[in-house]
Amino acid sequence: MIAAPAAGLLNQAGARASSCHDLHAMDGEVLGALCFASTRRGAFSGEEELFFATLANIASQAIERTEADAALRQAHDTFRQLVDGSPFGIYTVDADFRLAGVSLGAQKIFQSVEARIGEDFGVVMRRIWPEPFATEAIGHFRRTLETGAPYHALRTVEQRRDGRAQEAYDWKIERVITPDGRPGVVCHFYDLSERVRYEAELNAAHERQAVLMRELAHRGKNLIAVIQAIASRSFIANRPTAESRAIFSGRLQALANTFATFNESSAEMSPLREIVATELEVYTAKVALEGPRILLPAAAAQTFALIVHELATNAAKYGALSCEEGHVDAIWRIRREESGARFEFLWRETGGPPATAPTRRSFGTTLITQIAGGQFGCAPEVAFEATGLRYSFDAPLERVGEPGEA
Incomplete structure (x- = not known):
């Protein structure tokens, strides 16, 4: 005191x-x-x-x-x-069903509508969310305000009315007594949007991985079958082993070249020009390539690579690529018709020795005619002319590939 x-x-x-x-x-x-x-x-x-x-x-x-x-x-x-400062957003609705307060963490949910304190909560919700979610949410708030029964939604994923990206929330509402002594509703929520997006991306990555694994297994089986077929037609009884080995090696390299074009461009499609250019790389000065950008899927790319390899090998041994004056034109184009787009391919040799028909049917001949015809749904033509070999086919574009961006 x-x-x-x-x-x-x-x-x-x-x-x-x-x-x-x-x-x-x-x-x-x-x-x-x-x-x-x-x-x-x-x-x-x-x-x-x-x-x-x-x-x-x-x-x-x-x-x-x-x-x-x-x-x-x-x-x-x-x-x-x-x-x-908490990771939760909190906002309140008063006894007159008006927006009474919004925490800093909850402002994100209202930012696109310029919500004002005291505005009718139903109007606010319908500005933010589309139907039927807006009406359903308003109903939950009204029931909690009237009965006192809480409501909890563990995971709500909705797209805003303005069309922005989907948002996800874990939200709960409860009745409380507001400063004026009357009942109101408080909503506290946790934004799950990032987590949901990460989960979606992770699921998509897992799905892509599963698809790639299935595709790898499928392509692996197909590749083995192709190699077996090449081997069986390269190593024949009346051909010397060394020659058979060289033929097999060349065909196998042609097959491998297609995978190089996949890796450099796309895991699914390979550019036709790169396939042809790769097979004719050592003859660049004697070869002219002409045609639009076209992308080929794996099976078509492998077949096309083998076709060009056989044509180039034959030209190097017996045709235009076997002499100094020889020249090869590899031309392709897309032709539009009412029935659908067509793909034309022409291999034309000039300046070399006259082309002569083979005395026996080899695997190369079978490849550029029957196998190519089956793969591309066409009837390839081989002409043995005095000016050199001429090879062509006209096929539905959808059986070969698809146009690529220039």
């Missing part, structure tokens, strides 16, 4: 009468004293003393209220910081 010492100090200062009363904080701590003094002895009556005591009590209460308000503001600010 400091009232008594305070009265003593007043008396020492010349006061003949004094009335001092302690001022207390909320926790009982004495903060000071309220004192009244007079130079006249016996100046204060009993009623005045009571009045002074009442004033001191009122002052103490005012101090308590000020401290309580400060503590409440501090608690409010601390709570607000915790709410705004």
Whole structure:
């Protein structure tokens, strides 16, 4: 207590009468004293003393209220910081079904509609979300407001009404008592959008991996079958082993070249020009390539590579590529018809020795005629002319490949 010492100090200062009363904080701590003094002895009556005591009590209460308000503001600010800094979004709806408050973490959900505090919550929801979700969500809020029954949606995935990317939320609503003493609804939610997108990307990656594995197994089986066929037609009884090995090696290299074009361009499609250019790389000065960009799938690319390899090998041994003056034109084009697009291919040799028909049917002949015809749905033509070999076919474009970007 400091009232008594305070009265003593007043008396020492010349006061003949004094009335001092302690001022207390909320926790009982004495903060000071309220004192009244007079130079006249016996100046204060009993009623005045009571009045002074009442004033001191009122002052103490005012101090308590000020401290309580400060503590409440501090608690409010601390709570607000915790709410705004949390990963959860929180917003409230009042008893009149109006948007009453939005936390910093919840502003994302309202940013596209410029929602105002006090606006009808149903209007807000219908601006953000499409039907039927908007009406369903409004119904959940109204039921919770009316009955007090909470509602929890573990995972809601919806696209906003403005057509932006899908968003996902885990959200829960509960009835609460608002500052005006009436019931309201609080919604707290956690944004799952990034997690859902990551899950979708992961699932898509797993699916792509599964497809690639199936495709790899399928292509592996096909490749083995192709190699077996090449081997059986390259190693024949009446041909020297060294020659058969060279033929087999060349055909196998042609097959391998197609995989190089896949790796450099796409895992699914290979450019026709690269296939032809790769097989004729050593004869660049004697060869002219002409045609639009066309992409071939794996099977068609392998067959085309083997066709060009056989034509180039034959030309190097017996045709235009076997002499200095020889020349080869490899030309392809797309022709549009009402029945569908067609693909034309022409291999034309000039400047070399006259072309002569083979005395026996080899695998190369079978490849460029029967196998090519079966693969591309056409009837290839081989002409043995005085100016050189001429090979061509006209096939449905869809059996060969598809146009690529220039």
